[in-house]
Amino acid sequence: MSQYRPETVCVQGGYTPGNGEPRQIPIVQSTTFKYATSEDMGALFDLEASGYFYTRLQNPTNDLVAAKIAELEGGTAAMLTSSGQAANFFAMFNIASCGDHIVSSSSIYGGTFNLISVTMAKMGIEATFVSPDCTEEELNAAFRPNTKCVFGETIANPALTVLDIEKFAKAAHDHGVPLIVDNTFPTPVGCRPFDWGADIVTHSTTKYMDGHGTAVGGAIVDSGKFDWMAHAEKFPGLCTPDDSYHGITYAEKFGKEGAFITKCTAQLMRDFGSIQSPQHAFYLNLGLESLHVRMARHCENGQAVAEFLAAHPKIEKVSYCGLPGDKYHALAQKYLPNGSCGVVSFEIKGGRKAAETFMKHLKLAAIETHVADARTCCLNPASSTHRQMTDEQLAAAGVPAGLVRMSCGLENKLDLIEDIDQALAFA
Ligand SMILES: *Cc1c(COP(=O)(O)O)cnc(C)c1O
Secondary structure: OOOOOHHHHHHHOOOOOOOOOOOOOOOOOOOEOOOOOHHHHHHHHOOOOOOOOEOOOOOHHHHHHHHHHHHHHOOOEEEEEOOHHHHHHHHHHOOOOOOOEEEEEOOOOHHHHHHHHHHHHHOOOEEEEEOOOOOHHHHHHOOOOOEEEEEEEOEOOOOOOEOOHHHHHHHHHHOOOOEEEEOOOOHHHHOOHHHHOOOEEEEEOOOOOOOOOOOOOEEEEEOOOOOHHHHOOOOHHHHOOEHHHOOEOHHHHOHHHHHHHHHHHHHHHHHHOOOOOHHHHHHHHHHHHOHHHHHHHHHHHHHHHHHHHHOOOOEEEEEOOOOOOOOOHHHHHHHOOOOOOOEEEEEEOOHHHHHHHHHHOOOOOEEOOOOOOOOOEEEOHHHOOOOOOOHHHHHHOOOOOOEEEEEOOOOOHHHHHHHHHHHHOOO
């Protein structure tokens, strides 16, 4: 437990310089580290001593930033990855392998859906997708004896559904497996999934944590609460000796607090090498220093834009959990009392044509595939990411042709609303 409040951790967590040391975190731009004797280095390779030997596995800059993110989430250990995709893959693959099964919310980021349903399927890991709105019975029915984890997103990108974390955590724990939550959209400033029973948290730090459209990155955080040894038969990778590290058993040697991240670093980073560059970690830390200040403004702008759109005659429907009429408003009040995020989805009357005309006339909001940037941006899935689908297929997928996803940045909300208003006049 951190002794400081989240705002203070954003600014000063992870790194406390000693006398005469740099005030800002140093960028350790080195692939390798020097040792006096082979014995010293051997102890590192055996995981008998902690220290650095090669940046593909660990780097001091990355570890300082990971420590800040762990403190923000209330976790015991964390690691940075090269992207959010790598973070989600590593978090699942660290405990699920060929012949295993995953239960996942169906309302998740398209890239993660692809990762689970196509690429991990090719690796022999099966998945059952459940609606985030499913009943407890439906959720429990998705589990199999070989299920190894449950996956969901606090606020899903792009559907903006809100996950009932307690419901998903209970089902996971009743079946002896951890709940992994991708907390990218709210960030720990808006929600701490560990407080509601989640066991592992992941992030695409590319989004709000960086917040400036600067560096692609990811993070994995362990709550340190899941008792691997109590379910040892399900998690042989953590609970039986690792021959590639001289027979170390992670859950015994590193305990509940450290086993997951140590194994993930020692095995998956070693073998897949998806490390974040120390330079990117430095940029990420600059973003984290103002995360608490920025998130409040993103939420304020998202709320104002959502309210304006909801009252506009040319708008069919607005999805934003901060709106009292939204399907997820009650869950948002429970899990996101300080606001959700700056991303608002809305459907323009007149379908794809109207959405395209509207977007063409926006002056401040740029058309981008990105979200969670300081600069407002927007996307019409029907003419970009979901371009190959017919209008009927789009409607069935819950992405109507006139849908626009707008990520409200840090500008003045009145300027954003005036820009949207003038562009809607053309639609
Ligand atoms: C963007 C995103 C990802 C993927 O992250 P990258 O950093 O682009 O690899 C994963 N989950 C969510 C919720 C995202 O928004």
